[in-house]
Amino acid sequence: MIKLFNYAISIGEEMLISGAEVHRVEESITRMCRAFGAARTDVFIITSSMVVTIHTPNGETYTQTRRVINSSTNFEKLHLLNDLSRKICQKAMTEQEIEEKFNEAINCKKNSFFLEFVSCAAIAGAFTLFFGGNLTEAAISFFVGAIVKLGIHFCGKITQSKIFDKFLAATIATSLAFIAVKIGWISSVDMIIIGNIMSLIPGIGLTNALRDLFTGDSISGLLRLIEAALIALSIAAGYFLVAFLGGFAL
Amino acid sequence: MTTAEIIQILSGFVGSMGFAVLFNIRGKRFVAVSIGGLISWLLFVILSKFISNEPTNYFIVACALSAYSEIMAILLKSPTTTFITTALVPLIPGGSLYYTMAYAFQGNMTTFLQKGIYTLQLAAALALGIIVSSTITRIIHKIIKQKTGLL
Incomplete structure (x- = not known):
């Protein structure tokens, strides 16, 4: 028994x-x-x-x-x-x-790494279009999404920290976006970063947090809320770091 | 419907599918979730012709989509979370979160606060819609159970 x-x-x-x-x-x-x-x-x-x-x-x-x-x-x-x-x-x-x-x-079937890799890139590209980016921006965003996924994949094995992962991802995405602007492919970093943020931001975490709070699981709700807030902050930190260090005008 | 709106609906659909792959959703559930992603923004675009207040729209779409998710959960015998989290992906306020961040960086306090509060409003409207819908579903479940004497 x-x-x-x-x-x-x-x-x-x-x-x-x-x-x-x-x-x-x-x-x-x-x-x-x-x-x-x-x-x-x-x-x-x-x-x-x-x-x-x-x-x-x-x-x-x-x-x-x-x-x-x-x-x-x-x-x-x-x-x-x-x-x-x-x-x-x-x-x-x-x-x-x-x-x-x-x-x-x-031991259920999982998607291959390649498929996950492609879908990460597709999410970034799709949401760049979604928020009003043009085709060039979407294409760049697609590749940035792919590189971000690779970065998280290799560093995630070492760090094992969700918050650091998101910080790293935001840093990579922002630097690549600024580089693309510097080269002159696009005029503004906004759309590239927004597209890539969509797969990083704790939208789901935040919604689950509020749901837990409302259904009476207050402690779980608060834990999730804090986690979501920390992730949002770490994304912002990654963005700020690159924007400061690069000294680019926004 | 303008071209921009059609592009939005289609790219929201692709985005939902991408998340479905990342969350390892398979088979019939994958199809249900992708369609959910498609109708969530379609509904939003249609509603925005009548209601100009975005948070209200978010609330209504979230209600409708959670109802859809609850139905799919019963039909496909899978937890509701699967459908809600993925189908509502196009509604995640990523854009307004980014602008909140950008304004904070520029040191533009007024616009930063405005955007920040707006982002929170959208997130709260989304969560509230889900909660209202799932509460109603739970009540209906209870009534059905009591009527059929299964309780």
């Missing part, structure tokens, strides 16, 4: 890592534990930590904490885990079946 509870907690943990909201994870864990025969389940989750206490029908209690350090949005994994937790609640599954499905979800 304890092994089954362990699975319930692990499924919840992986859901949280792949981008589920806090109250959804709390609900899923509670439901799964109930399906496994828990008399009572107390779950408390914030974005970086989980505490789960399970009371078995014969009076034993079982508590576990998990520290959730990094998160990377992966909706395919979330979909598979969500499916698994639904199935567990609907019918009794054997331990082996659960393990198999769980591993399947963890």
